Amino acid sequence: MLLKLKTNAAVELTSRVNNLYCSRSLLSRTLLCTFLVVACFATKVQAEEGKTYANSKDFQLHGFISQGLIDVNGSDFVNDDGELSTELTEIGLNATYQLTDTFRLAGQVVYLDGGNRYAQGARVDYALLDWSAFTDEQWQANIYLGRFKNNHWLYSSSRDIPFARPSIILPQSVYFDGFRDIAVGSDGIAAKLSHSTDEYGNFDLQLSYGSSPISDEQTKNILSEHAQGSAEQDYDAQASLYWQPAFSPWRFGVSLLEAGFTYDSAGQANGDFFFDSDFTFQFYTMNAIYEGEAWEFSGEIYQQRFTIDGFYFPAFQLDNVGQGFYLQSRYKLTQQLTLLARYEDFYLDKDDKDGKEMEESTGGAIPYYFGFHKDTTIGVNYDITSNFSVRAEYHWVRGAGRLTPVVAPNPAINDSEDWQMWAVQLMYWF
Amino acid sequence: MLILACLVNPQALAIEIVTHPQVAESSLTKSQLRRIYTMRQLRWSDNRAITVFVLPSQHSLHQRFAKERLQIFPYQLNRVWHKLTYSGLGVAPTIVQSEQELIQAVINTPGAIGYVGDKTLIKLRQQHEQGLISAFKISQKVTNMEEEQKVSRKGVVNVVKIKD
Numbered sequence: 001m002l003l004k005l006k007t008n009a010a011v012e013l014t015s016r017v018n019n020l021y022c023s024r025s026l027l028s029r030t031l032l033c034t035f036l037v038v039a040c041f042a043t044k045v046q047a048e049e050g051k052t053y054a055n056s057k058d059f060q061l062h063g064f065i066s067q068g069l070i071d072v073n074g075s076d077f078v079n080d081d082g083e084l085s086t087e088l089t090e091i092g093l094n095a096t097y098q099l100t101d102t103f104r105l106a107g108q109v110v111y112l113d114g115g116n117r118y119a120q121g122a123r124v125d126y127a128l129l130d131w132s133a134f135t136d137e138q139w140q141a142n143i144y145l146g147r148f149k150n151n152h153w154l155y156s157s158s159r160d161i162p163f164a165r166p167s168i169i170l171p172q173s174v175y176f177d178g179f180r181d182i183a184v185g186s187d188g189i190a191a192k193l194s195h196s197t198d199e200y201g202n203f204d205l206q207l208s209y210g211s212s213p214i215s216d217e218q219t220k221n222i223l224s225e226h227a228q229g230s231a232e233q234d235y236d237a238q239a240s241l242y243w244q245p246a247f248s249p250w251r252f253g254v255s256l257l258e259a260g261f262t263y264d265s266a267g268q269a270n271g272d273f274f275f276d277s278d279f280t281f282q283f284y285t286m287n288a289i290y291e292g293e294a295w296e297f298s299g300e301i302y303q304q305r306f307t308i309d310g311f312y313f314p315a316f317q318l319d320n321v322g323q324g325f326y327l328q329s330r331y332k333l334t335q336q337l338t339l340l341a342r343y344e345d346f347y348l349d350k351d352d353k354d355g356k357e358m359e360e361s362t363g364g365a366i367p368y369y370f371g372f373h374k375d376t377t378i379g380v381n382y383d384i385t386s387n388f389s390v391r392a393e394y395h396w397v398r399g400a401g402r403l404t405p406v407v408a409p410n411p412a413i414n415d416s417e418d419w420q421m422w423a424v425q426l427m428y429w430f
Numbered sequence: 431m432l433i434l435a436c437l438v439n440p441q442a443l444a445i446e447i448v449t450h451p452q453v454a455e456s457s458l459t460k461s462q463l464r465r466i467y468t469m470r471q472l473r474w475s476d477n478r479a480i481t482v483f484v485l486p487s488q489h490s491l492h493q494r495f496a497k498e499r500l501q502i503f504p505y506q507l508n509r510v511w512h513k514l515t516y517s518g519l520g521v522a523p524t525i526v527q528s529e530q531e532l533i534q535a536v537i538n539t540p541g542a543i544g545y546v547g548d549k550t551l552i553k554l555r556q557q558h559e560q561g562l563i564s565a566f567k568i569s570q571k572v573t574n575m576e577e578e579q580k581v582s583r584k585g586v587v588n589v590v591k592i593k594d
Contacts, residue, residue: 060524062515096521101479106518126518135472137465142519149517157517164512192519196470198461246461247501291506332505335488386486 063093064429066162070115074419075403076410078115087115088425090162092125104130110160116404117177119217125149125160126185140194149185151192151206152240152255154287154300160184163389163427166298166340167379171326172402173346174285174300178221182259186210186236201246208238214261223263223311224408228272234260249291257283263311277310294332301325306348311407322348324373340379340393347372348401355399369417370409373401392424443547445495447590448533450542453478457591464500466543468510469520474541482523483535483544491529495545499592537586551589 068088072078079085094108107127113120128146135141151157158164159175176183188210195203211233214222219231240255261279266272282305289298302325308318324346331339347353348371355371379393400414447463449455454476458466465471472480485492487504496504511522526532529550536542 060515060521064516092516094516094518096515096518098521104521108516108518128518130518130520132472137462137471137473137475140470140472144518149519151513151517151519157513157519158509161512161516164509164516194470196461196465198459202470291503293503335493383488386488 058098060096061093062095062430064091064162064427066090066425066427068168068423068425070168070421070423072419072421074416075397075400075421076116076413077403077419077421078117080116080413085115087113087120088168088423089113090160092161094125102132104132106130112160114177116221118180119215119221123181138196140192142192144190144192147185147187148190148208148210150183150208150238152208152238152257153285154253154289154298156183161429162391162425163429166328166330167342167377167393168391168423168425169377169393169395169421171300171328171342171344171375173324173326173344173373174302176402178402178404178406181218182212182214182233182236186212188236198246201248202242202244204240204242206238206240209235211235219263221404222406224274224405225410226273226408227263228266228270229264229274229276230266231261231263234262251289251291253285253287255283255285255287257281274312275310275314275316277308277316279309279311280307281305296330296332297328299325299327303350308407320349321351322346323350326375336383338381338383340377340381342375342377342379344373344375344377346374346401355401365411366409367400367411367417369398370400370403370411370414372399374398387429389427390424391427392422394420394422396420443549445491445499445545446548446551447499447543447545447592448536448551449544449588449590450536450540451586451588452540453543453588453590455590456588457593459593460499460501463592464502467500467507467523468502469514469522478541481539481542483532483539483542484523484525485529485532486525486527491545491547499545533587543590 066089067086069084069086070078070088071084073082078087089112091111092108094106096104096106098104105128108125109122110125111122112118124147126147126149128144128148131143131145133141133143149157153174155165155170155175159170160180162168186208188208190206190208190210193203193205214231214233216230219227219229223231236257236259238255238257240253242251242253244251259281261281263274263277263279265274265276283302284304285300285302287298287300290296302323304322306318306320306322308316310316324344326342326344328340328342330341333339347355349355349358352358352371355368358366358371359368374397376396377393379391381389381391383389397419398417400409400411400417400419403409403414447458453474455474462471466480467482467484469482474480485495487493487508493504496502496507500507514520515522524535526535529546532544533546533550533554536544
């Protein structure tokens with residue numbers, strides 16, 4: 001009975017989510033209310049469930065809801081007018097259902113409103129079939145089919161979960177919101193192999209191959225506001241390895257990515273300034289994290305290679321190697337109160353770190369500060385209960401290298417090298 | 431002496447690991463327990479699926495269980511579980527609100543594992559003896575003499591010994 005009620009609630013939300021695409025006004029409010037009802041209801045169900053735990057073994061429903069305020073001064077990161085904004089809404093609902101001993105279904109629907117950061121609306125973050133191919137005391141092998149989430153980078157699996165990631169806005173050079181829907185997961189196949197030993201600790205190897213659909217809005221976000229054609233991701237191949245020595249507070253990881261994209265121009269007759277083109281993107285990261293009782297340190301260092309063949313004119317060629325890193329520290333002042341400090345430094349071309357050559361080569365059309373992105377962040381997180389947190393942070397940013405659109409930037413709005421933002425966010429999850 | 435014992439007792443409160451009686455394991459190593467709670471070991475030796483129950487992360491018994499029994503900070507456990515739950519990679523433990531609920535869940539779920547304070551175990555045994563709880567019995571596989579005197583009935587939950 002309870003199981004059925006839960007399922008109905010999930011179906012109701014999903015159908016509401018689908019309606020989103022039709023009418024966008026009033027929508028976030030309706031969805032918010034629906035979600036709150038579902039959330040309260042689900043929590044109540046959990047509390048009343050004392051006698052029916054067999055249900056929770058095969059079916060689980062989880063979700064989160066968060067709302068914040070964000071104010072950006074000096075860039076169009078969130079909005080064009082620079083006013084205080086409520087465009088910081090993240091709502092998610094996920095379910096997992098154990099089909100048989102070795103097969104499981106899992107899926108998550110997310111509704112986002114982040115202003116210019118990404119397209120407003122609902123999307124399916126993952127919807128997959130998990131086959132537990134092998135499991136014993138020390139080994140686990142799983143194959144995931146469908147839309148799976150990217151678990152390769154330090155925070156890629158928690159980037160869209162407000163309370164699970166370390167800050168409201170993540171280091172944009174890795175967790176770039178403009179690429180969010182492409183980077184958060186793929187449609188295809190993924191495999192995970194885990195091994196645990198008392199001597200050497202835990203090893204996690206993950207491989208994935210797939211592609212992500214790219215909407216017209218995303219195409220404009222990534223390429224240019226004037227791109228009238230359509231972009232497609234042809235493939236996205238990734239691998240990562242994590243190692244945590246036995247009983248150690250440290251964990252180390254490496255990841256590799258290669259992706260290919262194509263752009264089909266709508267043609268100059270249809271007002272498209274741009275030409276057919278191929279893009280490739282390679283991304284290599286190394287990361288480490290230390291989790292102590294009070295102190296936590298983490299960092300990622302990375303190199304990317306971005307090539308363009310076409311786009312501006314048929315014979316255009318670009319081959320840029322960008323590099324970056326961030327270092328982050330968190331300190332647990334009390335059981336509930338955590339402080340955060342982070343520094344991020346990223347440049348798009350390692351041979352032109354200050355962007356001067358780019359400015360010259362474009363005849364000043366793209367100012368030098370579009371060549372880098374440096375972000376100094378401080379923040380605070382307070383856990384009110386086991387399921388309810390509030391967070392606040394301040395960012396001092398230098399450079400416009402991580403503002404959309406990426407390929408053909410907009411220096412008219414983003415006319416300053418330095419910009420700042422602050423944000424507060426309330427988060428509830430179950 | 432009595433007063434001193436009363437004062438010391440709350441701090442000395444032991445945390446017992448309990449399983450469903452059909453679980454064959456009578457003891458686990460500390461690393462096995464850690465693997466089970468970080469969802470790296472999903473099956474018992476007889477290939478039955480393990481169902482893990484926990485208290486909310488800010489519950490004092492949960493905090494102590496994580497630090498003392500698993501030697502992991504509660505926030506680290508949360509991260510491991512959140513990753514599984516919100517990325518579709520796997521299934522995290524089921525959270526229940528109280529020790530009573532947790533025991534009930536372990537009794538009702540084949541393959542279940544959980545933890546309780548030994549005071550709660552003793553209280554429940556006493557209630558059972560007084561006929562307050564009819565279906566509740568506690569089995570004890572620990573060979574320790576003192577433990578055996580405390581709880582010694584064959585019944586609905588196993589108390590599992592944790593070896594270093």
